[in-house]
Amino acid sequence: MKELTILNTKTDYIILRFLSQNPASYWDLLLNSFDNSINTINSIEKLLKENLIKYENNYFSLTEKGKELVKKILKTQYKDVICKECNGKGLKITEYFKDILSKFLELTKDRPHAIPEFDQGVVEPITLISRVIFMYYKGDIENKDIVLIGDDDLTSIILALSNLPNNILVLEADKRLVDYINNKSKELNLNSLKAVVYNVEDPVNEEYLGKFDTFLTDPVETIEGITLFISRGVSMLKEEGVVYFGLTHLEASYKKWHKIHSNLYSMNLVITDLLDKFQLYDLNPEDIVNKGYRVYTEAVNKLGIKPDKPTKPWYNSAFHRLILVDKPNPYYPYNKQIKLERNLYYDNEAYVTLY
Amino acid sequence: MKELTILNTKTDYIILRFLSQNPASYWDLLLNSFDNSINTINSIEKLLKENLIKYENNYFSLTEKGKELVKKILKTQYKDVICKECNGKGLKITEYFKDILSKFLELTKDRPHAIPEFDQGVVEPITLISRVIFMYYKGDIENKDIVLIGDDDLTSIILALSNLPNNILVLEADKRLVDYINNKSKELNLNSLKAVVYNVEDPVNEEYLGKFDTFLTDPVETIEGITLFISRGVSMLKEEGVVYFGLTHLEASYKKWHKIHSNLYSMNLVITDLLDKFQLYDLNPEDIVNKGYRVYTEAVNKLGIKPDKPTKPWYNSAFHRLILVDKPNPYYPYNKQIKLERNLYYDNEAYVTLY
Structure with a gap:
């Protein structure tokens, strides 16, 4: 035509x-x-x-x-085909999980603000609870030992409130979050939940090796960065251990996805579920237009427009689940310090990342 | 515990x-x-x-x-968390697609029966239309040139009835199906639709190389078999071309998935969506208990039970979408005859496959 x-x-x-x-x-x-x-x-x-x-x-x-x-x-008028009931996520939010979400939102009103300089940006509440429900459906939460690297979403707290996991360990670079999580754990008697300060560039503590069933992270978007986050996570997994993480299209071309996924397969992981646009984020709308993100400056420079700040979530990522098919084979060895520095956060596709 | x-x-x-x-x-x-x-x-x-x-x-x-x-x-009573509205598929079946499905079911009442010896087994109607809707949502149907290898589901006919694609080519080993599709195409004036006899072991016709936007197949479950089907498909794709196929857990361990996916990545494909249990199949219930499938004989031999024939769909597969990130790099070269014979269909995990 x-x-x-x-x-x-x-x-x-x-x-x-x-x-x-x-x-x-x-x-x-x-x-x-x-x-x-x-x-x-x-x-x-x-x-x-x-x-x-x-x-x-x-x-x-x-x-x-x-x-x-x-x-x-258009051979026919385009009509949205996403299920309204579940926002395309395929999951029902049962009463049990609805209650946990309400409790969580009430109890974390005093949460620390996200720091964009750390590439922090939290998922919105429906995403947060849907993520937990999906992991539960897959059998990866109940009676499981769970480790998170980075937890600005406070997923660890909602997991602890669900009362489903055995133990939850948060490894987090931001001391404010570590203190916040540990204080909540004490205050609410969430015995299963503990956070420690950890920078992903540092070696993994030997006592964590092979100890966890489930690893969750929402990493940076560079190839080296994601590979490092998941290397660290994988080295802490038991047999049959699973990895959950989010990867966006907005800062990662299919070519970049291909390299990232290939690194994951080399670690003995296989993708079992890949749910595009499953995760939506509550990024600070003021920051998006004021902090110099390329997603905004390029709109100004290339398109000649000055978009108003966003009024609803738009940044999204694909939720990935992978499972180990053999012993963990981390791309970056657990006992090596890996200094990525600026390359941890930043590459030429990083449009919603500060540098 | x-x-x-x-x-x-x-x-x-x-x-x-x-x-x-x-x-x-x-x-x-x-x-x-x-x-x-x-x-x-x-x-x-x-x-x-x-x-x-x-x-x-x-x-x-x-x-x-x-x-x-x-x-x-169980820390809480287990309640099904799958969205009832969309059966967990995340998609709405709009009026347009509902009408196409009714038309399709009416027009294909005279379809040839599936031949299990060819590993044929058709998806049930909601799966069939959901598959089309998902491909449409992803932008892979409208004005696109589509090629299928194997089409016992008659997806090509429902695609043609949708009036969305440019051209649809079916490569199919079963001459009954080729004739049926071509006759329907003539009878219903579906100019866009054509079927030809093709065995996946044969080289790909040079005139098809690099000609299609979208490739769909529901292949056998062996590593070599799937790799061959997708090699053939990939060699026919244009840049940005996409691959859709189903892969089940029932006849493929995670280890096997890992090998299959690794082969796909070597062909310059990357997984963009992986929807577990998206596809349900209407396998002949009589055949399942009578034809000597291992899924039945092992129930008898190992479990000492004799299950009644199934009364609703149970065989399921994960719907995969992949996209090319570079030129097609088929694992099996397009111009080579590849004789897999029994190994095309059968391996030690093939529990719902005849040999």
């Missing part, structure tokens, strides 16, 4: 199809793209230049020319 | 937890296990021997001893 020659990537089509329903903010487009921020911005730039879409009052919409094109491209 | 020492695999726990809700048939346990048939049967055998579960009138249930144990193991 001749019209389609303008659209030379799948993301061009995804954006036009999405806008065929309703106008959308810059953040909506990022949320609904399956591509990284660079490619999504490039698509938007091209569609603007081709006069297929326009930007007014903080919203993108189809131009007359765009509407004509969309008529030819 | 002392009680837990009896339970030395995750599958022991999954089975007891499942039975804590209600008695369940042999087929229910296979459906709800995350493990392969061998390990699931081993778990059942052990739980029977330990007198934790019993088998009566076609149903497994907890014994008094089992109930006592479960009281200690």
